[in-house]
Amino acid sequence: QQQVKQSPQSLIVQKGGISIINCAYENTAFDYFPWYQQFPGKGPALLIAIRPDVSEKKEGRFTISFNKSAKQFSLHIMDSQPGDSATYFCAASWSGGGADGLTFGKGTHLIIQP
Amino acid sequence: KAGVTQTPRYLIKTRGQQVTLSCSPISGHRSVSWYQQTPGQGLQFLFEYFSETQRNKGNFPGRFSGRQFSNSRSEMNVSTLELGDSALYLCASSLMGGMNTEAFFGQGTRLTVV
Numbered sequence A: 001q002q003q004v005k006q007s008p009q010s011l012i013v014q015k016g017g018i019s020i021i022n023c024a025y026e027n028t029a030f031d032y033f034p035w036y037q038q039f040p041g042k043g044p045a046l047l048i049a050i051r052p053d054v055s056e057k058k059e060g061r062f063t064i065s066f067n068k069s070a071k072q073f074s075l076h077i078m079d080s081q082p083g084d085s086a087t088y089f090c091a092a093s094w095s096g097g098g099a100d101g102l103t104f105g106k107g108t109h110l111i112i113q114p
Numbered sequence B: 001k002a003g004v005t006q007t008p009r010y011l012i013k014t015r016g017q018q019v020t021l022s023c024s025p026i027s028g029h030r031s032v033s034w035y036q037q038t039p040g041q042g043l044q045f046l047f048e049y050f051s052e053t054q055r056n057k058g059n060f061p062g063r064f065s066g067r068q069f070s071n072s073r074s075e076m077n078v079s080t081l082e083l084g085d086s087a088l089y090l091c092a093s094s095l096m097g098g099m100n101t102e103a104f105f106g107q108g109t110r111l112t113v114v
Helices: none
Strands: A004-007 A010-014 A019-025 A033-038 A045-050 A056-059 A062-067 A072-077 A086-092 A108-113 B005-007 B010-013 B019-024 B031-038 B042-050 B053-057 B064-068 B074-078 B087-094 B109-113
Touching: A004 A086, A010 A019, A019 A086, A019 A108, A033 A062, A045 A056, A045 A062, A045 A072, A072 A086, A086 B042, B005 B087, B010 B019, B019 B087, B019 B109, B031 B074, B042 B064, B053 B064, B074 B087
Parallel strands: A010 A108, B010 B109
Antiparallel strands: A004 A019, A019 A072, A033 A045, A033 A086, A056 A062, A062 A072, A086 A108, B005 B019, B019 B074, B031 B042, B031 B087, B042 B053, B064 B074, B087 B109
16 A cells, blocks of 8 residues: 655644644655644544645645655644644545545644643 | 534444444535544545445455445445454545545544454
């Protein structure tokens, strides 16, 4: 199964700081890269997504940076708030679909300290 | 607009039994995907249904099956339950399906096999 490697596994950031989570993928056919946020007891919620024809996408305090040549993408959370404390998952998929569906990273447990 | 609804929220079953989980997608969404989430393996794709047809399937044994009805509601069945099947089962719906379109998750069904 194609992999998406996510780091770090856990992250502690001070309130107001920038949280950065990184992901790397192997399958060059991937053409859709979403990020999901999950709170305890809830299902993952779509935060923001990017396609490889752009290098950056910003929505409010959340930005995805995408480096096609390096096969890497990252999530930046600006002005991090305690309410951002959650587990974040990067994912990837390709138009052809097939057996992998959305391939998820293992997740990053983010804690924002007040 | 109602989100993705999964029932039941919690289930406790005995090894060897079978279980059926239900998912009602967002109104107008025709694609339903199922995922298994465990602490060790993370989020793994089970299968996707679109217009009552299984379109994609992940790498799970045949004990895991599903179906979709004409109103897009979906059910997932696991037969001959094993302890390792204990997990959070998540359903995601999207408008037209395909692996690179926005997918919205339900809160999941927490299955415990004893």
